[in-house]
Amino acid sequence: MIAQAILSLLLSGVLVYAWAEHRRSPVVASLSVAVSLAGLFFVWVPSESTRVAEFVGIGRGVDLILYLWVCISLIVLLNLHLKLRTQQEMITKLARAIALANVVTPYEDVMGAVPDVPQPQAGALPPSRAHKSAQMDDQIA
Amino acid sequence: MRSIAPSSVWVICPAFNEATTLPRVLKELRDAEYKVVLVDDGSSDNTPRIAAGTAAAVISHPINLGQGAALKTGIAYALSQGAQFLVTFDADGQHRISDIACLLEALEGADFALGSRFLQGSQQIPLIRRHLLRAATLFTIATTGLCLTDSHNGLRAFTRRGATALSLRQNRMAHASEILADIARSGLRHVEVPVTIEYTRYSMRKGQRTADFIMILLDLFAQRLYR
Numbered sequence: 001m002i003a004q005a006i007l008s009l010l011l012s013g014v015l016v017y018a019w020a021e022h023r024r025s026p027v028v029a030s031l032s033v034a035v036s037l038a039g040l041f042f043v044w045v046p047s048e049s050t051r052v053a054e055f056v057g058i059g060r061g062v063d064l065i066l067y068l069w070v071c072i073s074l075i076v077l078l079n080l081h082l083k084l085r086t087q088q089e090m091i092t093k094l095a096r097a098i099a100l101a102n103v104v105t106p107y108e109d110v111m112g113a114v115p116d117v118p119q120p121q122a123g124a125l126p127p128s129r130a131h132k133s134a135q136m137d138d139q140i141a
Numbered sequence: 142m143r144s145i146a147p148s149s150v151w152v153i154c155p156a157f158n159e160a161t162t163l164p165r166v167l168k169e170l171r172d173a174e175y176k177v178v179l180v181d182d183g184s185s186d187n188t189p190r191i192a193a194g195t196a197a198a199v200i201s202h203p204i205n206l207g208q209g210a211a212l213k214t215g216i217a218y219a220l221s222q223g224a225q226f227l228v229t230f231d232a233d234g235q236h237r238i239s240d241i242a243c244l245l246e247a248l249e250g251a252d253f254a255l256g257s258r259f260l261q262g263s264q265q266i267p268l269i270r271r272h273l274l275r276a277a278t279l280f281t282i283a284t285t286g287l288c289l290t291d292s293h294n295g296l297r298a299f300t301r302r303g304a305t306a307l308s309l310r311q312n313r314m315a316h317a318s319e320i321l322a323d324i325a326r327s328g329l330r331h332v333e334v335p336v337t338i339e340y341t342r343y344s345m346r347k348g349q350r351t352a353d354f355i356m357i358l359l360d361l362f363a364q365r366l367y368r
Contacts, residue, residue, distance in 0.1 A: 081363070082363070085363060088312065089310070091204075091206075092206050092210050092312055095202050095203050095204055095206055095210075096202070096206075096210070096213070096214050096217070098203050099180075099200045099201055099202050099203065099214055100200065100214065100217065100218060100221075102200075102201065103198050103199070103200050103218060104189075104193055104198065104199040104200075104201075105197065105198045105199075106193050106194065106195075106196070106197075106199070
């Protein structure tokens with residue numbers, strides 16, 4: 001009974017999490033709900049897991065749950081990895097914006113003007129620093 | 142036949158802790174009158190200070206992002222300055238300055254000129270490296286359909302139109318494959334030009350390790366998973 005109580009508490013926690021997460025990512029939330037409901041079911045009716053296991057061709061109910069758990073972990077891992085990559089891309093954009101806002105042009109700093117800069121196109125503003133960074137924003141975007 | 146004035150060419154030089162070879166590379170590039178954009182990729186040595194004396198522009202990433210990211214930053218800057226011709230050039234001294242002119246000449250009939258170390262035979266290429274590059278070439282043919290002899294050469298030249306067609310979302314080394322995929326997708330013309338790679342002990346140590354190729358494959362695979 002003690003183990004069942006603790007497991008039920010934890011799985012209920014997952015349900016609460018899924019409810020809180022629902023607006024941000026409905027897919028993750030509904031998957032979490034499904035997993036925790038299935039978990040609660042098997043915690044209170046363990047014999048059912050063996051029946052399901054036998055139905056799909058696995059010996060014991062415990063094994064079935066173990067295999068499912070491995071699959072779920074891998075999916076969670078993949079999801080985390082993709083999230084990390086998205087973050088990395090954001091960091092890259094941020095770092096690039098900082099770098100392009102602080103370009104050092106030695107000739108300009110020493111002599112006040114870059115020798116043979118590309119001529120500004122007709123109608124373009126003079127190549128002031130502010131103008132440059134505005135142009136660069138276009139390039140990054 | 143139009144000839145391209147060196148001063149209209151922007152050479153993008155990504156550098157991460159290259160203080161040993163950088164002075165020579167930058168001096169040679171400046172003597173050849175190219176405009177050099179040095180992208181310091183968060184170096185911890187005095188790479189940016191060395192560059193400040195010789196490069197036309199020094200851009201410093203606040204943190205190390207990888208060579209692909211550095212190239213993208215440099216290309217974005219050069220394009221914003223109205224560059225018509227762009228060259229990517231490794232800072233570790235493995236490329237020859239004289240090869241740039243050959244690439245630029247090739248741009249007369251194409252938007253991308255890609256350096257290849259295998260076009261002129263009998264170069265000193267370490268055996269393992271040779272086999273890895275062969276595998277990378279087969280991978281390129283399989284994924285992009287481009288029949289190239291050398292898919293991972295850091296020496297390339299683009300026209301403005303070519304450079305604009307590149308997406309460069311891979312921060313690290315997988316950008317080399319990504320550039321080729323973009324070239325294939327753009328449908329613009331590309332040519333390969335024979336270049337020489339100087340394999341020094343320094344460039345071998347700084348360059349790709351064999352295990353990195355596995356990471357490159359993982360990076361490319363991960364990118365296909367999302368978006």
